[in-house]
Amino acid sequence: MKNIYIIGVGLIGGSLALDIKKNDPKIKVFGIDHNDAHLEEAIQLKVIDAKATYEDLNHADLVIMSIPVDAAVTEIIKVLKLVSDNALVMDVGSTKAEICKAIEQHPKRRNFLATHPIAGTEFSGPKAAILGLYKNKTNIICEVEKTAFKLQEKALQLFVDLGMRIRYMNPEAHDKHIAYVSHLSHISAFMLGKTVIDKEKNERDIFDMAGSGFASTVRLAKSSPEMWTPIFKQNKANVLETLDEYISNLTKFRALMHDDDFEAIYSEMKNTNHIKEILNGIE
Amino acid sequence: MKNIYIIGVGLIGGSLALDIKKNDPKIKVFGIDHNDAHLEEAIQLKVIDAKATYEDLNHADLVIMSIPVDAAVTEIIKVLKLVSDNALVMDVGSTKAEICKAIEQHPKRRNFLATHPIAGTEFSGPKAAILGLYKNKTNIICEVEKTAFKLQEKALQLFVDLGMRIRYMNPEAHDKHIAYVSHLSHISAFMLGKTVIDKEKNERDIFDMAGSGFASTVRLAKSSPEMWTPIFKQNKANVLETLDEYISNLTKFRALMHDDDFEAIYSEMKNTNHIKEILNGIE
Incomplete structure (x- = not known):
């Protein structure tokens, strides 16, 4: 992986960016956020390398959607359309049924992985991002069988590198x-x-x-x-x-x-x- | 102060003992507890210097009652009878109205100070005792005016040495x-x-x-x-x-x-x- 795009550069997305960059300094992490001040702050804090827009998503190897769960359900449709056939798109939201349902019939369903890393603090925004937030934490993956095998592997390697334990569940459970x-x-x-x-x-x-x-x-x-x-x-x-x-x-x-x-x-x-x-x- | 007796050697009483002994190593701290295993454990952990019984209380300069609040209400009557006229007796319970009412008319009322140090953890027993538990914590003192002036002074010096902030309130509030x-x-x-x-x-x-x-x-x-x-x-x-x-x-x-x-x-x-x-x- 070379280019990672984080949509929503707050506590969850920002902490992922910090760990990913630490584990592989060659990776370039781009931030997309409707809040430009957050993007500038994230660059200053070295949480991301640069800002980007949806138009850049065709360069993405991995897209992580860390935005509120209502926005995720609509944005995921657009994001899947924009990424290449080899890109992995993950969400990290605290609900899984609606997003899985929203992209059930999407032609790029196999590019998507539904995840829920059980980690966080009560704080928010890029300045809340913490290195090592995910170490020894649980990550719940839903409907893994609906994701392309190669992209599953990619995601699992990423989670292993973050130090996470994996649990598989269906979205309703x-x-x-x-x-x-x-x-x-x-x-x-x-x-x-x-x-x-x-x-x-x-x-x-x-x-x-x-x-x-x-x-x-x-x-x-x-x-x-x-x-x-x-x-x-x-x-x-x-x-x-x-x-x-x-x-x-x-x-x-x-x-x-x-x-x-x-x-x-x-x-x-x-x-x-x-x-x-x-x-x-x-x- | 030379001899301090802690009735109930658990988290609250044990932590007080640790700090008091650290601040003045010449002070001897005795433990009284109906649980003999706790007393032995407290000696082993150096939370107290030795065990004692109610019969020794006439040697006490200070008695700290750190037992459940129902026991405190009945035991305080006995303890006040046993201590010398110069001894200070404090309780540290989480309720203050009943204990203050119980000793309202006691001939040794002026030997008693009602306190509630707002500190603790969810653990209990002597092994839960922590050095420095009370530093920067609030101690609420009730009916201070009913305690002998010299004993008020003694207590305040102790709390200052523990690093506590003092607030005065009536027991009902x-x-x-x-x-x-x-x-x-x-x-x-x-x-x-x-x-x-x-x-x-x-x-x-x-x-x-x-x-x-x-x-x-x-x-x-x-x-x-x-x-x-x-x-x-x-x-x-x-x-x-x-x-x-x-x-x-x-x-x-x-x-x-x-x-x-x-x-x-x-x-x-x-x-x-x-x-x-x-x-x-x-x-």
């Missing part, structure tokens, strides 16, 4: 499960932040009492609404299901407290404590 | 506000953990997809139920209020999603985003 371990956490954090901010408006100095526990639980409430609104929209049915279960669990916990059943409160917490072992190796 | 920034976060994390664990029982490999965002949001679900059940019990009214507001915010978010009002979903997240600035300096 991905969207259903990721709603639990990622999308719900974001809503939980956003609403926790809202609850405390609303209270702070009337009673000052609450945040002066906040410790690292609160900071950790509410961390994802710093995430970008531009990125997360389309994720919730695309994954609406699954997210609603997780939200219903979460609200139901909270409501039951509330009822136990209200009824002074603190033995049951104890059991609820004890039973969840083994999340310790489950989380080992994730943090 | 403390319990009300801490419900928002600490107690609610724990319930939010425990129920998020439960929701995902329940799902995992039926659909395997969900946790394989979990990233650092989930790990951060659910981190507090590793906390000790032994410690947290009595906190929820003592602070029931305030915690129920925060839970009602949290459930109401989640329910509203759910309704907006259900009604496809993604502009409002965007606004909800955008309005909560400034938690970024609020959290600066906490993490």
